[in-house]
Every structure is written in C-alpha cells, then in structure tokens.
Amino acid sequence: MKNLAILCSGFGSNLQAIINSVKKGKLKANIALVLSDKVDSYALVRAKKAGLLFVFASPDAFPDRESYDKYLVKKLKVSKIDYVLLAGFMRIVSPYFIDNFKNKIINIHPSLLPAFKGTKGIVDALNYGVKVTGVSVHFVNEQLDGGPIILQESIKVKDDDTAETLSVRVHKLEHKLYPQALKLLVAGNLTIKNRKVLIKTEK
Numbered sequence: 464m465k466n467l468a469i470l471c472s473g474f475g476s477n478l479q480a481i482i483n484s485v486k487k488g489k490l491k492a493n494i495a496l497v498l499s500d501k502v503d504s505y506a507l508v509r510a511k512k513a514g515l516l517f518v519f520a521s522p523d524a525f526p527d528r529e530s531y532d533k534y535l536v537k538k539l540k541v542s543k544i545d546y547v548l549l550a551g552f553m554r555i556v557s558p559y560f561i562d563n564f565k566n567k568i569i570n571i572h573p574s575l576l577p578a579f580k581g582t583k584g585i586v587d588a589l590n591y592g593v594k595v596t597g598v599s600v601h602f603v604n605e606q607l608d609g610g611p612i613i614l615q616e617s618i619k620v621k622d623d624d625t626a627e628t629l630s631v632r633v634h635k636l637e638h639k640l641y642p643q644a645l646k647l648l649v650a651g652n653l654t655i656k657n658r659k660v661l662i663k664t665e666k
C-alpha cells in the first residue's frame with residue numbers, strides 16, 4: 464500500500480474527505496503522516512481524532528524556505544512517503560522539495576486552472592464574472608498552480624452567488640474530486656506525457 468503524507472495549513476476539510484475515503488475502504492492507501500505549518504490548524508485536530516500520526520513543523524524555526532523544506536523532505540523520507548498531498552497548504556514548495564518528490568506531489572485548487580491561480584481562486588473567479596468555475600487536481604511542478612492536470616470538474620456560477628455560497632459548492636466538489644484523483648494515482652493509473660495526464664480506465 465502507498466504511504467501518503469498530507470500537508471495542511473488550515474481547516475483541513477480536504478484532509479477529512481481523504482480520511483473518510485480511506486476509512487470507507489474506497490481509497491486503498493495509508494495516511495502515514497499529517498503535517499501542518501500552523502500550530503492552530505484544525506487539520507491537526509482532525510488527524511488526532513482519526514488516530515493518525517501528525518506533526519506541527521514551524522517555519523519560524525528555520526532561516527529560509529529551503530532549510531525548512533530540507534527538514535520536511537527528511538521527515539517525509541523517514542516516514543517512507545510515496546505521495547505528498549497538498550491540501551490547503553499555504554506555502555510554495557521549493558524546487559528542492561519538488562526535485563525530491565518528482566511527480567509525486569499533488570495539489571487541489573479551487574478553480575478551473577489555468578484560470579485564477581493563487582490563493583483567492585474562488586473570489587477571483589466570482590469577481591471576474593465567469594459563468595463557470597470549478598475544481599482542479601494537479602501534479603505540482605515549479606510553476607505556481609501550473610503542473611499537469613489530473614482531474615477537473617466545473618460548477619455553474621449563479622447570478623446571486625456570494626463568495627460564501629460559491630465556496631460551499633466548490634468545497635463539496637473538492638471533497639469528491641480529490642479522493643477520486645488519489646484513487647487513480649495510487650492504483651498506478653496515471654501517466655504524465657508532456658503536459659497531459661493520461662488516465663488508464665479500469666476494464
């Protein structure tokens with residue numbers, strides 16, 4: 464079974480969706496480590512409740528991003544992590560980190576990439592006035608929110624949507640799409656060809 468590490472900074476609702484999927488036996492993988500860069504992240508509470516190994520790693524204890532990332536990589540290697548899942552991890556991972564887990568880092572983003580990259584995907588889409596937005600699960604590379612896309616699904620934006628109402632639908636979709644993408648990943652059904660992710664469908 465593949466060992467997953469889940470990196471979070473905040474509420475951890477995607478972490479919870481992944482935990483639930485593993486518990487139900489839908490996602491056959493082992494959540495070997497939950498790591499947060501924020502001491503008060505609710506994700507840590509969720510990990511504790513689920514009986515998972517969790518750790519708070521403070522970036523303040525390190526002089527720069529690279530030394531923090533070196534520490535993270537060391538921790539992940541000790542836990543024999545196969546895949547690193549970013550789930551609301553509010554940091555840009557360094558090239559050093561990416562090189563150590565090449566095509567093994569996955570992220571979820573609350574827009575239809577390449578539109579509305581960055582930390583405000585939902586609000587930016589709403590303010591732009593798009594009629595359709597959505598969710599993307601993608602591999603992480605050196606470009607911000609720019610790696611090969613694994614799965615995407617769309618959501619219609621309503622005229623009376625606010626950031627709150629739209630967020631509810633985006634998050635609901637995220638909680639479905641992330642475990643779905645991970646299922647394909649751990650089953651070895653994803654191949655990256657240039658920018659494209661080819662999905663092997665089960666017969």
Ligand code: GRF
Pocket residue numbers: 471472473474475476477478550551552571572573637
């Ligand atoms: C999600 O919207 C995700 O797409 C983005 O950060 C948010 C994390 O939410 N990268 P949560 O902590 O999983 O609830």
